[in-house]
Amino acid sequence: NAGVTQTPKFRILKIGQSMTLQCTQDMNHNYMYWYRQDPGMGLKLIYYSVGAGITDKGEVPNGYNVSRSTTEDFPLRLELAAPSQTSVYFCASSSRFSGTDTQYFGPGTRLTVL
Amino acid sequence: AQKITQTQPGMFVQEKEAVTLDCTYDTSDPSYGLFWYKQPSSGEMIFLIYQGSYDQQNATEGRYSLNFQKARKSANLVISASQLGDSAMYFCAMRTDKGAQKLVFGQGTRLTINP
Secondary structure, eight states: OOOEEEEOSEEEEOTTOOEEEEEEESSOOSEEEEEEEOTTSOEEEEEEEEETTEEEEOSOOTTEEEOOSSSSBOOEEEOSOOGGGOEEEEEEEEOTTOSSOOOEEOOOEEEEEO | OOEEEOOOSEEEEETTOOEEEOOEEEOOOSSOEEEEEEEOTTOOOEEEEEEETTOSSOOEETTEEEEEETTTTEEEEEESSOOGGGOEEEEEEEEEETTTTEEEEOOOEEEEEEO
């Protein structure tokens, strides 16, 4: 049981480039999330999804896009990368049927924009 | 607005001692959940413990317990008999939206266990 997997683990982008961060979960969770963690800070919610075909903005959505075509996958798209998007990105998932609503996190993607 | 405050940027504790990490929260929603996560130097986020706002008893998970004081809006994490492997960042988080289960995180406390 892999849980939440993210690829790539590390990436360096040039200003203006685009990329997609991949996230897959094998726990059949309905809810999925993208967070970013800036150095020395807590996590901030970028986008979330409560099911396939349904996505919504979190606290810091500017510069990002998401899609959710399947229960398992929730890719995060960065368009026109900027230095301010240098961060560690975490994907997480949770089950609507869990009494505790606990979110389980992937290992993270460390992104640097130069 | 929902908010989590962790006032201890760093803490240093001797091995085998107990340690309390502070967390206060602010919400007007009567239904909420409080979580603690551990982030070791390797970077992953590890779920430790959960407390629901309607839970009558403080949550416990092995060496971890959550000191939940609802009237004071605090949810402190207590680690008993600390170990060197407990050295990590610790984040308190609150579920702010029952429907979507969104989390708001505090800024974290860096715990260092000295031998």
